[in-house]
Amino acid sequence: MNRSDHRLAGDRTGVWLVGARGNVATMSIVGARAIAAGKTDTTGMVTKREPVSSLDLPPIEGLVFGGHDIDPESLVTQAELQCDRNDVPDETTLAAVRDDLAAIDDRIEVGTAVNCGAAVTEESERIDDSLAIRDVIEQIRDDYETFRNHHGIDRLVVVNVASTEPEPTEPERYDDRDGLERAIDENDRELPASVLYAYAAIDSGHPFVNFTPSTANAVGGIRDLAATESVPHMGRDAKTGETLVKSALAPMFAGRNLQVLSWEGHNILGNKDGLVLEDDANAAGKLASKGDVLDSILPEIGHNRVRIDYTPSLADWKTAWDYIHFEGFLETEMTMQFTWEGSDSALAAPLVLDLVRLIAHADRYGDGGLQPQLASFFKAPIGVDDHDFSRQLDLLYDYARQDR
Amino acid sequence: MNRSDHRLAGDRTGVWLVGARGNVATMSIVGARAIAAGKTDTTGMVTKREPVSSLDLPPIEGLVFGGHDIDPESLVTQAELQCDRNDVPDETTLAAVRDDLAAIDDRIEVGTAVNCGAAVTEESERIDDSLAIRDVIEQIRDDYETFRNHHGIDRLVVVNVASTEPEPTEPERYDDRDGLERAIDENDRELPASVLYAYAAIDSGHPFVNFTPSTANAVGGIRDLAATESVPHMGRDAKTGETLVKSALAPMFAGRNLQVLSWEGHNILGNKDGLVLEDDANAAGKLASKGDVLDSILPEIGHNRVRIDYTPSLADWKTAWDYIHFEGFLETEMTMQFTWEGSDSALAAPLVLDLVRLIAHADRYGDGGLQPQLASFFKAPIGVDDHDFSRQLDLLYDYARQDR
Amino acid sequence: MNRSDHRLAGDRTGVWLVGARGNVATMSIVGARAIAAGKTDTTGMVTKREPVSSLDLPPIEGLVFGGHDIDPESLVTQAELQCDRNDVPDETTLAAVRDDLAAIDDRIEVGTAVNCGAAVTEESERIDDSLAIRDVIEQIRDDYETFRNHHGIDRLVVVNVASTEPEPTEPERYDDRDGLERAIDENDRELPASVLYAYAAIDSGHPFVNFTPSTANAVGGIRDLAATESVPHMGRDAKTGETLVKSALAPMFAGRNLQVLSWEGHNILGNKDGLVLEDDANAAGKLASKGDVLDSILPEIGHNRVRIDYTPSLADWKTAWDYIHFEGFLETEMTMQFTWEGSDSALAAPLVLDLVRLIAHADRYGDGGLQPQLASFFKAPIGVDDHDFSRQLDLLYDYARQDR
Amino acid sequence: MNRSDHRLAGDRTGVWLVGARGNVATMSIVGARAIAAGKTDTTGMVTKREPVSSLDLPPIEGLVFGGHDIDPESLVTQAELQCDRNDVPDETTLAAVRDDLAAIDDRIEVGTAVNCGAAVTEESERIDDSLAIRDVIEQIRDDYETFRNHHGIDRLVVVNVASTEPEPTEPERYDDRDGLERAIDENDRELPASVLYAYAAIDSGHPFVNFTPSTANAVGGIRDLAATESVPHMGRDAKTGETLVKSALAPMFAGRNLQVLSWEGHNILGNKDGLVLEDDANAAGKLASKGDVLDSILPEIGHNRVRIDYTPSLADWKTAWDYIHFEGFLETEMTMQFTWEGSDSALAAPLVLDLVRLIAHADRYGDGGLQPQLASFFKAPIGVDDHDFSRQLDLLYDYARQDR
Secondary structure: OOHHHHHHOOOOEEEEEEOOOOHHHHHHHHHHHHHHOOOOOOOOOHHHOOOHHHOOOOOHHHOEEEEEEOOOOOHHHHHHHHHHHHOOOOHHHHHHHHHHHHHHHOOEEEOOOOOOOHHHHOOOOOOOOOOOHHHHHHHHHHHHHHHHHHOOOOEEEEEEOOOOOOOOOOHHHHOOHHHHHHHHHOOOOOOOHHHHHHHHHHHOOOOEEEOOOOOHHHOHHHHHHHHHHOOEEEEOOEOOOHHHHHHHHHHHHHHOOOEEEEEEEEEEEOOHHHHHHHOHHHHHHHHHHHHHHHHHHOOOOOOEEEEEEEOHHHOOEEEEEEEEEEEOHHHOEEEEEEEEEEEHHHHHHHHHHHHHHHHHHHHHOOOOEEOHHHHHHEOOOOOOOOOOHHHHHHHHHHHHHOOO | OOHHHHHHOOOOEEEEEEOOOOHHHHHHHHHHHHHHOOOOOOOOOHHHOOOHHHOOOOOHHHOEEEEEEOOOOOHHHHHHHHHHHHOOOOHHHHHHHHHHHHHHHOOEEEOOOOOOOOOOOOOOOOOOOOOOHHHHHHHHHHHHHHHHHHOOOOEEEEEEOOOOOOOOOOHHHHOOHHHHHHHHHOOOOOOOHHHHHHHHHHHOOOOEEEOOOOOHHHOHHHHHHHHHHOOEEEEOOEOOOHHHHHHHHHHHHHHOOOEEEEEEEEEEEOOHHHHHHHOHHHHHHHHHHHHHHHHHHOOOOOOEEEEEEEOHHHOOEEEEEEEEEEEOHHHOEEEEEEEEEEEHHHHHHHHHHHHHHHHHHHHHOOOOEEOHHHHHHEOOOOOOOOOOHHHHHHHHHHHHHOOO | OOHHHHHHOOOOEEEEEEOOOOHHHHHHHHHHHHHHOOOOOOOOOHHHOOOHHHOOOOOHHHOEEEEEEOOOOOHHHHHHHHHHHHOOOOHHHHHHHHHHHHHHHOOEEEOOOOOOOOOOOOOOOOOOOOOOHHHHHHHHHHHHHHHHHHOOOOEEEEEEOOOOOOOOOOHHHHOOHHHHHHHHHOOOOOOOHHHHHHHHHHHOOOOEEEOOOOOHHHOHHHHHHHHHHOOEEEEOOEOOOHHHHHHHHHHHHHHOOOEEEEEEEEEEEOOHHHHHHHOHHHHHHHHHHHHHHHHHHOOOOOOEEEEEEEOHHHOOEEEEEEEEEEEOHHHOEEEEEEEEEEEHHHHHHHHHHHHHHHHHHHHHOOOOEEOHHHHHHEOOOOOOOOOOHHHHHHHHHHHHHOOO | OOHHHHHHOOOOEEEEEEOOOOHHHHHHHHHHHHHHOOOOOOOOOHHHOOOHHHOOOOOHHHOEEEEEEOOOOOHHHHHHHHHHHHOOOOHHHHHHHHHHHHHHHOOEEEOOOOOOOOOOOOOOOOOOOOOOHHHHHHHHHHHHHHHHHHOOOOEEEEEEOOOOOOOOOOHHHHOOHHHHHHHHHOOOOOOOHHHHHHHHHHHOOOOEEEOOOOOHHHOHHHHHHHHHHOOEEEEOOEOOOHHHHHHHHHHHHHHOOOEEEEEEEEEEEOOHHHHHHHOHHHHHHHHHHHHHHHHHHOOOOOOEEEEEEEOHHHOOEEEEEEEEEEEOHHHOEEEEEEEEEEEHHHHHHHHHHHHHHHHHHHHHOOOOEEOHHHHHHEOOOOOOOOOOHHHHHHHHHHHHHOOO
């Protein structure tokens, strides 16, 4: 099938956001619609820079948004809160997209909160908790299909941007397709919601991206399914701030044969993510993927700790302070410190749009299973061991430069 | 000629340091001799880490040191001062190499200070300033040969680690071999000392490394000569601290399509380098090569300034504070800051040894002219446009992985 | 005269701002009117906190603003620019005071730019440069009186918030009243504009505050005049950011007998102040008063440098990085670093209002001459040697607690 | 009794250190003996700076050291470890005092570890745990007296510098002298060791200083006893680093009426203190006293958290990173950050010597009970509510300036 055939196969791309009223989803939608309205530019989007921008990707203006959430506050309200607390988006941008937000909000369905952790489940409406797991999946699948049919969508990408769940205990029972489907059939109440969303997507042939540290498509059962069904998927835990910097800096210490004695990372943030991560169970997954980057690049690191604390006044902004104590020639001890201060959602949102466009492209060209060319977007890229940001980018650039 | 022939060609490697009693030279010698004595390890040396360590490089223990300087204080005194002011080297290490330093100091000849700038030339003894330029070159060349013969050296590497000179005015007159040799013949008094050392080395067939921002082998005339005579050489301005970090971090901003609005770099240091660089003429070259890295990686950068200030109490330690103001998605302005605190000499010294070993290797295998695989060592790698540290390292790794 | 008599003496307080369309003046007016409109609170105002708030001070709501400027852009435009570039004030606040700003803008007269330095005088309209100095003063004085009469003002406070001028050469010729008046009579073209404004104010009996590093009332001639005429005045160079922190921190090092070896201060800012201060002549005064604080508190400091650089993207925001290298017990060298990131105008504006209220109070109670209780507001408080912020505050608190 | 009588009363001052082989004790002894040997100066000592240095204090050279510890490693070994790991003291200083350390080590008795917490009591030798509390106290008291008699000491100051204990549960039972003595008589096994040391000291008439966050003399029962017996004592938790900075900086925010929204403090350190404080029970007291400083100076602070983490590679060095998010005029949000990097012991040791000298002075002049003039030395000064460092220093300066 040549490029024009692919194009003929249809280009109306839908974006189904699990956690559609959260900060990241809200900002992604605001951004996409503001770009469509000519009210902002595409700074921060990897797919808008060479060589990736040469790929024939679905246009941002044409993306059709929908999603699940358990939070009843509307997208408009969420965006207003963001504007008010963080000045992102600003008032002019918000005004330009307010009607779009209201329309998209009507397409957001009530989600499930199975095993989302105590920090999350105090919130209100959700898919009936007493339904069998299999029935929850069916309802999710129905929501996908209804949206797809209703909006004439040719290709639906499902992206998990919901708050981080606790890690499941004994996840190895989901490590192959049989085990996973048995768990579903036996109504295993410990299956995390993110796995259900991923299963429903991939089993229906929809490309899936896990933007969060939650389990989702990382379990072997989902990976098997995606490989068998040849559905593209990728994850885990988008790399937006401190870990991004680590993945750029740590290779420098390795490359110069400098011995990192200690690398302390202290993150403070004030959004719901911070609040959820204060709950130790929910933080475990995130801390693991943040820590792994250094352990992988600097296998002889002496000490490696990451902390995440909730600092309400920061709202959606987050500050990381990293302290790196290292030894060089003649046992000389030296230090590097950095602080990184950014808007969590403004860093994350363009990557959501990038990932949607790139995984839709993979789907169009029949590339199923894991998508290693997307490794640079993730703290814990499934199936990719190299955490060096530059090398991860090279995977993407090589992909972009392939002749299609 | 196969590998064993090369080996037969002899392996006694001499290291001629221009500025042999300066901080960097002193620390390089102390380090090499401490390694030979088993008193320290090779942390900080790129050639002691895979894949580069697989190359058949001259052993550190066998390097024979000599050099030029205009500073009459002995190497032992210099090392004692370093130990006393900076705790690098420590007293135990110093004690272990003191006799070696004394012996090496006897091999240091008086150098020339032609056009080294006002900040340097207040120092005392030097090659007679009234000699014709051609005669100065001859004296330098004689010093190389005497050392070589006296110590039975098979391959002599010349490394410029002297204090930074002012940039010459109208350097384009030295831009080809004819122009350069005409300037020498016409006794052009504006030829900088570093060019004379480079000329004498390369014209005699000795590999040459310019570790400093001075002109040396960067002029076209020297490059022509090295190409014609097939002598390996490389430079300019070793990348040890702030610029190293920039070359690792700036690609991250580029890769994520984040718009750097301003990048302010403020360096404070207390050694002679700092004092010399307070003299604006001497600083110009260094500031240019530090600034170029960002301009090259981030061509759309809004504002890019580097300052170097002299802070006596820091002695050989230097601290850089960098402030990066950048814009992301939805015109969100964010910041990153870092401080880097290191011992200038301890960061530089292992790279001197690395460069000696690698350029000796190139010479052994007949690789003449510029050595782009050494780009990662330099702020302004001659003939290499890519300032991304990761990609520069890949040049070295590819070289190391070649089958020889 | 008892308190009620004073009150009877009239309470309509006018504020004449020299540099009335600059950032600081604009923000002061915006803030005062926003407080009057109930749109913001008084956070950041010293006079709104005990014990100072117990004094019977003129209410913020009642202040009547006017001023001089040479910049033709209206106050409304200036405030819009501030809102747009810095998000201070925000759009809601701006909307609430826009009409007030327009009305106040009508009361701003064209000022003089005599000896304001090259960086400033490229701007357009101003009092005719060819007028004799005495005539310039008369015109300024007329502007004060016209405003006063027109608005029924009982007490007019003049505050210099114009851009920093270069230091005059040989200021000692203005060191007593005779010298100063002779210079005026002899049409001394080197008299800085700030001195003319100060002279016109004090000679007319109007309290005067110099919020900037410019000369103004610091010369002996003006001080004599104010003492003789019993007009309260104070200055010099409001302490809003880095120097404020220094005056709080340096006493800690002194109090613990820690030896500061080096204190490096690096300021980057993006407003007109930054641009003006890049001009070395204009920066001299500011750097001197910033440096003096440390020299005074830490007389044995080893090294003390302050830099101010212009970083356009920061707009009205400024960041200071200070690096403090100190020695403690057993010759142990240690470091402290801080960064301070603030909106220059938002830090300065409440102090303008505080100073107006406090100097009006002094005037009401007949306290003429210098006002040492206001020392805590200034980097170089005229007539006060103590730079310890805590002790300076005690002067204010003691004043506030006096029984009147 | 006049000053000369006091002098006649004898001046041989003994210093009994509880935790005599710990880092702080070791460094205090090394420092005192190095000063006595003329090998270092008194930088870092408050009592060596005007106006305090004018008091007639016991000379450092004459202090006679002894103490308790449960750690069997000798003082010489401890000092060597410090020198080796931290470069404080340096080798020259260590060599000069090595014999003194060995002699002092012979005077160190085995201590008690009752209720020192799990993190501490894994260490070896100690006073027999099965002894009745009253008998433990008697043995401590005997150790004090034996030392005193053996060395002809006129005045013995006891200083607790042992590792931090857990807070006792229900400390209110010790809140008056009767309750405390009943607990002793009833062999209350929950009485912390620090209280026993304090009781033994004060009941024997020896001035007592609690340099640590442990309970010791903070309970009402000890305070009653000291008041009744007129024995001077003071504490709690020496203010050496981050909290010192807080107590200097926080008043600045208060004084300018800036609203601190969040103050995050993150401490990393690598010595035994850090390890002990990783045990949450032991950390509670320290975190409380560190946090209280801000709550006291900034009663309206929005968020205030302190973390202490153990980073082994830092050895005795500690780094604090503080992030201060504050609001100023027109609701403008701004930030200040600082890092403080110091040698824990080198910051603490001079204060031990200062406190010994000052409390001996109080004792000589018959000033019993709490000593508020010493508040500036402590994070939680018993009986003093003012945490403003400048005001605390004024208490000391006023004391020093009193005519005696």
